[in-house]
Amino acid sequence: MSAETHGVLYPARLPSFRRVPPPAPLEDLVRWFWIPEWDIAAGRTSRQYLVAYPACNLVVQPEQVSLTGPTTRLSYRDLTGRGWAVGALLRPAAVPAFVDPPADLRDSELLLDEPQLHSAVVKAMRIAEPDRRHREAVETLSEWLAERALPVSGEGRLANAMAELMDSAADVRTLHDAATRLHISPRTLQRLANRYVGLAPVEMIRRRRLQEAAQRVRLEPDASLAQIATELGYADHAHLTREFRDRLGFTPSAYRRGVWPSTQSL
Template structure:
């Protein structure tokens, strides 16, 4: 499926993260791509006694993660920052479902509750832990092949029309920056705002307004990391906020620091990275 429903954005302070972790992404082939956005893995190998906290602005997606020696877990869409303290050396392999994709894949609407975590064995049985051990004993390509086969055996016969409509709406919200309100999305797809609201709650467990704002926060963090000198007032308007004050409030409420401070953190990390590579 070629339609994007999630970006590659969300990793905070990417210049700093690049010094500590290796984030890789892999495409999904065939019918499984109707439900799964991509595969991903994170590798790290920190010096003895060192630690690093990877911080992510989560997407409105369910993730199925595999971890050597720790087991497989299913994580619902996160509403707060996702923090991952790392030490030593390690690796995680994951499956990022499309927004609503996990509920559509399992056939259980509202299966993806926000901030929900459960052992994958509770959903898939003990064979998923056997898969975890085998998949994580090799490299990423082995994991992609084995996990793809495992999920393909559980594919629904066909996607529900309601789910396909959801994907079209989500993709438009992601790609079209002119969509800043739910009523705009509803009008584009000949639906009422309440119908859109019900559709999102059924499959994602989060409302369409929340989704639009999360994608725009992703955009904002990405722009600030790439261009710390960006005009904040102009950026706020471009991304759909009524003014800079509302943008600053929403950004700080999620990230923990105002946009200008976050931009400086990214700039400092970038300067340190340049010095370290000279």
């Protein structure tokens, strides 16, 4: 699967988009930095749909600095005019430095009063040369995060391991599967998810599986939906269809045909 488009439902509509790995000191705090830039024709809107990772994001934009919480449903953003964002997909260990518990930020965002950070990133993003402006913006955000969220505790690293397992292990399908692999009790796993992610472990597993299902439905036109459902651990084709409809608002068949959600605006 493409790391650039995993979770993006309509990648053909992406603006210029770059993911930047974190510097070594921040590897326990940030999964990656992401920088979209766009220039949309006057009078038009580009709506970006996402099945977001079960995580918080720190985002600097021309008008504000914000922390967005984990989502429980399909999310989108309408892009108009010219703009950019510099974001950090936070690892669980970074989250308590900003919000406790993160469940308070489900499907919402918190504006942060950080004028110095904001002005420094805006200044970096005014640099004409793309590689340099991206590098300086990421360095600025990295320094600020290091001061705010380092050092990382042992429990924070365990929470990171939990999230990595949930996101990458296709054979982890239940709470008990995950607890067994991490050598902790189901109760401890639930506590970690509550404090560091804001979603229940089973919801994290469902999100990974839904991301994978959407990617395969789009990229494997010859694979039957029943086959995809079975290989990803759904009970059957109907189970996959219900999950799509309940979480995304449309069926996998409609998605494969390129039918966009009814809220699409152009």
